[in-house]
Structure formats: structure tokens, C-alpha cells
Amino acid sequence: xxxxxxxxxxxxxxxxxxxxxxxxxxxxxxxxxxxxxxxxxxxxxxxxxxxxxxxxxxxxxxxxxxxxxxxxxxxxxxxxxxxxxxxxxxxxxxxxxxxxxxxxxxxxxxxxxxxxxxxxxxxxxxxxxxxxxxxxxxxxxxxxxxxxxxxxxxxxxxxxxxxxxxxxxxxxxxxxxxxxxxxxxxxxxxxxxxxxxxxxxxxxxxxxxxxxxxxxxxxxxxxxxxxxxxxxxxxxxxxxxxxxxxxxxxxxxxxxxxxxxxxxxxxxxxxxxxxxxxxxxxxx
Ligand SMILES: [Fe+2]
Numbered sequence: 001x002x003x004x005x006x007x008x009x010x011x012x013x014x015x016x017x018x019x020x021x022x023x024x025x026x027x028x029x030x031x032x033x034x035x036x037x038x039x040x041x042x043x044x045x046x047x048x049x050x051x052x053x054x055x056x057x058x059x060x061x062x063x064x065x066x067x068x069x070x071x072x073x074x075x076x077x078x079x080x081x082x083x084x085x086x087x088x089x090x091x092x093x094x095x096x097x098x099x100x101x102x103x104x105x106x107x108x109x110x111x112x113x114x115x116x117x118x119x120x121x122x123x124x125x126x127x128x129x130x131x132x133x134x135x136x137x138x139x140x141x142x143x144x145x146x147x148x149x150x151x152x153x154x155x156x157x158x159x160x161x162x163x164x165x166x167x168x169x170x171x172x173x174x175x176x177x178x179x180x181x182x183x184x185x186x187x188x189x190x191x192x193x194x195x196x197x198x199x200x201x202x203x204x205x206x207x208x209x210x211x212x213x214x215x216x217x218x219x220x221x222x223x224x225x226x227x228x229x230x231x232x233x234x235x236x237x238x239x240x241x242x243x244x245x246x247x248x249x250x251x252x253x254x255x256x257x258x259x260x261x262x263x264x265x266x267x268x269x270x271x272x273x274x275x276x277x278x279x280x281x282x283x284x
Pocket of ligand 1 (some may be wrong): 099101212214
């Protein structure tokens with residue numbers, strides 16, 4: 001016996017009520033509700049549905065340990081950013097997308113590390129503090145930092161780079177302070193050789209991200225923060241293909257006026273300076 005549309009939706013939603021975990025039952029029922037509404041409103045054809053399944057199949061085929069096409073799909077649909085927004089703890093620094101190039105194996109380096117060595121790029125003194133939402137310093141917080149090189153590539157994309165290039169973990173001091181020497185990051189395109197790239201091309205969408213630093217800030221007793229900092233005026237700052245730019249995460253890269261900083265890092269020439277205070281919230 002065929003069921004009217006609304007009855008199909010009701011039955012499919014109710015079918016998850018048996019889940020042991022009530023949150024699973026709730027989330028799956030809502031997912032069914034909204035996916036059914038999407039199918040009904042768009043009057044999705046069987047061919048279009050099959051194209052959707054083929055897209056998912058192709059995404060699975062290209063996904064491996066180093067590359068996740070589903071993660072990229074979530075990013076370009078704005079879903080990763082929506083999850084960030086709805087899970088944002090009050091008073092903390094805004095979070096932003098993790099991206100595909102985080103490496104759990106980054107080395108712990110001394111606070112004050114020079115990550116530049118002899119590679120090209122505008123040298124940047126990146127420093128700041130980690131505070132709680134009341135503005136009190138968090139002693140010994142950890143900064144996990146990574147960025148792309150001056151050629152726009154991350155080590156995973158560029159065999160010429162050391163796997164540890166322009167990435168590190170740094171332990172903040174007792175006042176929550178940290179500093180490191182790095183370079184100005186560069187805009188780059190998301191991977192376009194998979195089904196997501198084909199979708200972006202068919203949609204005539206921008207494939208670029210604005211330049212950014214990636215930072216994960218963590219401290220015992222606080223909600224961890226995954227975020228990004230974007231240079232003011234970077235290309236694509238108003239058209240990020242993964243929707244990661246948020247107010248409060250766009251920062252000026254200003255000329256550093258203090259000659260002692262270059263001396264301290266043992267380098268010559270002009271430096272840029274980026275200063276930022278990260279704020280971590282406690283669990284609700
Ligand atoms: Fe990135």
C-alpha cells in the first residue's frame with residue numbers, strides 16, 4: 001500500500017525512536033524531516049537522485065587517510081561553518097574550519113621559535129596571549145599552529161618542504177603569552193580534482209580561500225578552540241569558498257616598529273607583526 005508524502009515522512013522519522021541514545025533518535029528524525037522536505041520542495045527527479053548517489057560514491061572512492069572529500073563537501077556547503085557557529089561557547093574567540101592539512105604529529109617547539117629559517121616570504125612576528133572569557137591569563141595553554149608556505153602549498157602538497165615546515169606546538173608562559181617567527185600566509189585553492197571540484201566548476205563557484213593561519217588553542221579545564229586568523233585585505237577575504245571568515249578573526253599585519261624583536265629571533269630586515277588574544281570558555 002502506498003503512503004501519502006506526509007505519512008512516509010512521519011513513519012521514517014518515527015523509525016528512529018527505538019534508538020537507545022535519545023540524541024541519536026532526535027537528530028536522525030530531524031535529518032529525515034528536512035531531507036524529505038528538500039526532496040518534496042525540489043521535486044527531485046530519479047535521475048537527479050542517482051546523480052547525488054554517484055557524487056557520494058565518487059567522494060568515497062577518492063577519500064583516504066590524507067584526503068577526505070566528504071570533509072571538503074561539508075566545507076563548501078557551509079555545513080562545517082554552521083556547526084562552528086551553533087557550537088560556539090559564549091564569550092570565547094570565534095571558531096573556524098579545521099581544514100584538511102592539520103597534522104597531529106607537529107613537534108612541540110620552544111616558545112619563541114623561529115619557523116622561517118631560510119625560506120622565502122615576508123617575516124611575521126606572531127605573538128599574543130591566551131585568556132579566559134573574563135580576560136584573565138591562562139597559564140601554560142598550548143598553541144598548535146600551521147600555515148602554508150610562500151608558494152601557497154602545505155607540506156602534504158609539496159615534497160620539497162620538510163613535513164614540519166611552518167607548523168609547531170608551543171607551550172604558553174605563565175601569563176598565557178606566546179610568540180613565534182613565521183611568514184605571511186598565502187591564499188590557495190581547495191582541491192579541485194575530485195567530485196567536489198567538478199561541482200564547484202559546474203556551479204561556476206570561486207575555488208579560492210583567503211590567506212590564513214590555522215590555530216588550535218587548548219588548556220586543561222577549557223573548551224578547546226579550532227580557529228583561523230585572516231590578514232586584513234587578503235584576496236578572497238569576502239569570498240571564502242568554505243565560509244570560514246568571521247568577524248573578530250581578521251587581523252592587521254602591521255610593520256613591527258621594535259628592532260629588538262628581529263635581534264631576538266636572530267634575523268635581519270623588516271618584520272611584520274600580528275598580535276592576538278585568544279579567549280577560551282569553560283565547559284557549560
Ligand atoms: Fe588552510
